Amino acid sequence: MTTQQNFLIYNTLSRSKELFKPLHAPNVGMYVCGPTVYGDPHLGHARPAITFDLLFRYLKHLGYKVRYVRNITDVGHLEHDADEGDDKIEKKARLEQLEPMEIAQYYTRRYHQAMTRLNVLPPSIEPHATGHIIEQEELVKQILESGFAYESNGSVYFDVEKYDQVHHYGILSGRNLKDIINNSRELAGTGEKHNQADFALWKKAQPEHIMRWPSPWGDGFPGWHCECTAMGRKYLGNHFDIHGGGMDLVFPHHECEIAQAVASQGDQMVHYWMHNNMITINGQKMGKSLGNFITLEQFFKGEHELLTQAYSPMTIRFFILSAHYRSTVDFSDDALQAAKKGRERLMNGISDLDRITPTKGSQPEVAKFVSTLRQRCYDAMNDDMQTPLVISALFEACHMVNTLVDHKSKISEADLKELSDTMRLFTFDLLGLKDEKGEGNEEREKSFGKVVDMVLRLRQQAKEAKDWATSDQIRNALTEAGFEVKDTKDGATWKLNH
Numbered sequence: 001m002t003t004q005q006n007f008l009i010y011n012t013l014s015r016s017k018e019l020f021k022p023l024h025a026p027n028v029g030m031y032v033c034g035p036t037v038y039g040d041p042h043l044g045h046a047r048p049a050i051t052f053d054l055l056f057r058y059l060k061h062l063g064y065k066v067r068y069v070r071n072i073t074d075v076g077h078l079e080h081d082a083d084e085g086d087d088k089i090e091k092k093a094r095l096e097q098l099e100p101m102e103i104a105q106y107y108t109r110r111y112h113q114a115m116t117r118l119n120v121l122p123p124s125i126e127p128h129a130t131g132h133i134i135e136q137e138e139l140v141k142q143i144l145e146s147g148f149a150y151e152s153n154g155s156v157y158f159d160v161e162k163y164d165q166v167h168h169y170g171i172l173s174g175r176n177l178k179d180i181i182n183n184s185r186e187l188a189g190t191g192e193k194h195n196q197a198d199f200a201l202w203k204k205a206q207p208e209h210i211m212r213w214p215s216p217w218g219d220g221f222p223g224w225h226c227e228c229t230a231m232g233r234k235y236l237g238n239h240f241d242i243h244g245g246g247m248d249l250v251f252p253h254h255e256c257e258i259a260q261a262v263a264s265q266g267d268q269m270v271h272y273w274m275h276n277n278m279i280t281i282n283g284q285k286m287g288k289s290l291g292n293f294i295t296l297e298q299f300f301k302g303e304h305e306l307l308t309q310a311y312s313p314m315t316i317r318f319f320i321l322s323a324h325y326r327s328t329v330d331f332s333d334d335a336l337q338a339a340k341k342g343r344e345r346l347m348n349g350i351s352d353l354d355r356i357t358p359t360k361g362s363q364p365e366v367a368k369f370v371s372t373l374r375q376r377c378y379d380a381m382n383d384d385m386q387t388p389l390v391i392s393a394l395f396e397a398c399h400m401v402n403t404l405v406d407h408k409s410k411i412s413e414a415d416l417k418e419l420s421d422t423m424r425l426f427t428f429d430l431l432g433l434k435d436e437k438g439e440g441n442e443e444r445e446k447s448f449g450k451v452v453d454m455v456l457r458l459r460q461q462a463k464e465a466k467d468w469a470t471s472d473q474i475r476n477a478l479t480e481a482g483f484e485v486k487d488t489k490d491g492a493t494w495k496l497n498h
Contacts, residue, residue, distance in 0.1 A: 005062055009242075010326060010384045012250060012273040013172055017384055022241050023271060028064045029240030030056065031232040031270075033249055034126070036073040037107035038092045041114045042293040043279050043316070043331065044246070044286045050317055050432075051276040051325040051385075052244045053120040057430050058381055069235045070123040072111075074104035075130050075211050076203075076224045080289065081252065083193075083200040083223070090211055100211050101130070114296045117313040119432045125235050129227040133213045136222040136230045140201045140215075142264035149263070152192040154204030154218040158259060160197045167262050172273060173251035199256050201226055225256035232269060233261075243270040247277050248285065276325045281306075286331065294331070308333050311340065314436050318343040321387040321431055342391070346427060347435050349398030353420045356404045358413040369400055370415045374422045381430070390426055397423050452483065456492045 007020040022028045032052045035045050052070075059066045079085040093100040115122070129136075140156050143149040148163045149156055160169050164177045180197045200223035205212035212219045232240065245254065254273065261269040278285045286293050294304050302310030311319075319339035323329045362370070373393060380389035397419065403409045411419070427433050455474060462470040478485050478494070486493050 005378055005382050007058075007062065007382050008384055009272055009274060012275050013270075015174075018272065020241075020272070022064065023239055026063060026065050028059055028066045028242070029236035030059075030066060030068045030242040030244065031228065031236060031240065032068070032070045032123075032243070033228060033245035033253070034070040034072050035107075035111050036077045036088055037104045037111060038088045039107060039288055040295040040297060041107075041111045042286065042288070042295045043299065044288075044293060045111070046114070046118060046296060046316060047279055047320055047325075047329070048244065048246050048276050049115055049120045050118060050320045052274075053432060054321070054325075054385060054387065054430070055242070055244070055274070056121060056123075057432060058385065061430060067125070067236065068123040069125045069127065069232065071227060071231055072104070072108055072126060072128045073224070073227065074101070074108070074128050076222045076227060078224065081224070083203070087209070087211060087221070090209070093210070104128075104130075117300070118296075118317050119313070119434050121432075127231045127235065129222070129231075130211075132227065132231050132234065133222065135234050136226040137202070137215050139226055139230045139233075139260065139264055140222070143201060143260060146263050148259075149201055150194065151217055152194075154220065155192055155200060156202040156217055157193050157198040158201055158256070158263070159194060160199070160259070161195050163259055163263060167259070169259055170255060172255050172258055175251060175255075199223060199225060199252065201260075225253055225260060228253075229257050229260040229264070229269070232257075233265075238265055239267075239269060239271070241270075242272045242274055244274040244276075247275040248287075250275060277328045279320075280328050280330045283330065306331075306333060307336075311336050312436055314433055315340045315343055317431075317433060318346075321433075322391060324384075324386055324388055326384070342395075343433065345398055346391070346394055346433070347437070349394075349401045350420075350423055350427060350435070351437075352401050352405050353416070353423070356401065356411065356416055358416045359410040360412065361410065362412045362415045363410050366400065366404075366409050366411050367415060369396070370411070370419050370422075373397060373419065374425075377422065377426045387431065390431065394423060394426060452478070452494055456485070456494065460491065 008017040009020050010016070011018045030052070032048065035041060052068075056066055056068050074089060075087065077088050079088060079091065087100075089100050089103050093103045096103065140149065143158065144151070144156065149158050160177065163169055170176050170180070177197065181195065202215060202217055202222055203220050204218055205220045209221070211221050213221060232243065243254070243257075258268060258270070261267075280286060281292050284290065284292060294306065296316070298304040299307065299311045299316055300313060315336065319336055320329065322339055322342065376393045377390050380386040380393065400409070400419070404411055455478065459471050459474040462468075462474065475485055482497050483494050484497055
């Protein structure tokens with residue numbers, strides 16, 4: 001276990017930073033809302049995935065045993081997060097003339113591929129909403145029994161007004177019911193609902209609706225909010241530590257989740273609610289529904305009118321970690337350029353560690369810097385995961401590395417080891433960045449090939465000048481470096497023997 005750290009996290013429920021104390025240490029239960037799988041993952045999906053991956057890595061590093069549950073929404077999420085309209089997956093299936101599960105399967109796979117590239121660790125459990133229909137039906141039955149729901153025309157709705165009289169609806173978002181009702185009054189006629197603010201727990205399936213399951217109330221499908229309450233409870237118990245997701249889920253999704261939990265079991269399920277802020281484009285939230293999103297694939301290939309070049313997965317990860325998770329990040333090509341340079345600077349700093357020759361002792365300012373660096377990085381992480389401060393401390397370390405490489409300062413062997421261990425721990429293990437150099441980078445390969453071709457041209461010139469000594473010297477040096485050189489009538493060819 002690492003040295004004892006006091007880890008503060010911001011709890012949306014209390015609107016304050018709180019000391020993280022698990023309910024059942026050393027075990028930690030964490031649930032994060034995953035994607036609705038009806039389209040390619042975009043930058044907006046990358047942010048919660050990277051934010052909670054950072055939290056997952058840090059909690060594990062602090063010595064906790066974390067059960068991390070992140071769901072896949074493959075049914076029930078209707079357009080505009082409403083109770084009416086098309087299921088997002090079913091609509092896509094109709095457009096593509098595919099079975100809805102084909103859509104869900106395809107985009108789940110795409111999501112996983114993108115997450116692997118971003119070096120996001122897989123969760124401990126990844127339940128699908130369609131695999132937990134029975135649990136969701138049970139939840140609806142419990143809420144009906146407690147008197148906070150009603151059946152209407154084969155659908156079941158949550159009675160928000162009745163719930164609000166006993167408990168308070170709106171504790172997470174800070175909204176009060178009167179305002180919610182007044183805002184929704186202009187919507188003509190409530191139809192099946194007692195109140196426009198009521199939300200669906202179970203929806204009756206219309207004849208044309210493909211995704212349907214039998215239930216005590218007739219064939220239908222669960223409301224969008226049910227899945228997280230049902231699956232969180234199944235895998236993490238009636239009370240667990242952290243529930244996370246994007247800030248856009250605070251209302252209605254997470255607010256409804258709290259109401260469902262309290263209505264079904266009498267108290268709240270979740271201790272700490274954590275939310276990452278949005279990625280914006282020109283100040284507007286990036287999202288599928290707004291059509292202003294850029295997919296991760298487009299970033300990796302550089303195929304979008306707003307991009308001047310392709311950006312690697314680690315540049316995207318660095319870009320997201322360069323801002324605090326609770327602040328908005330406004331996307332621009334310039335910001336990505338800066339992230340690319342920043343990431344390269346950090347990677348170069350770490351690889352330059354190998355070029356430092358330690359001396360007997362360290363200079364006082366070097367010794368002081370090294371002795372405080374680790375705790376400075378911990379302090380930043382302990383203050384609600386202040387990744388920009390961690391990165392800034394690591395940049396200072398890179399500057400220190402440069403002075404040591406240039407022999408402008410001195411460092412002892414023990415201090416060099418501490419500097420190297422700290423930089424690697426926070427860069428690779430906790431921030432989850434990877435050095436992309438060794439990953440068959442096409443640009444590097446091209447540059448590499450150009451250099452070898454140039455060396456072979458020099459050898460050819462030496463041969464033409466009958467300077468055999470230089471010609472052999474070049475050939476031997478290339479062979480030693482692992483290149484196989486063949487002389488053909490059309491000139492020399494080469495290949496690298498790995």
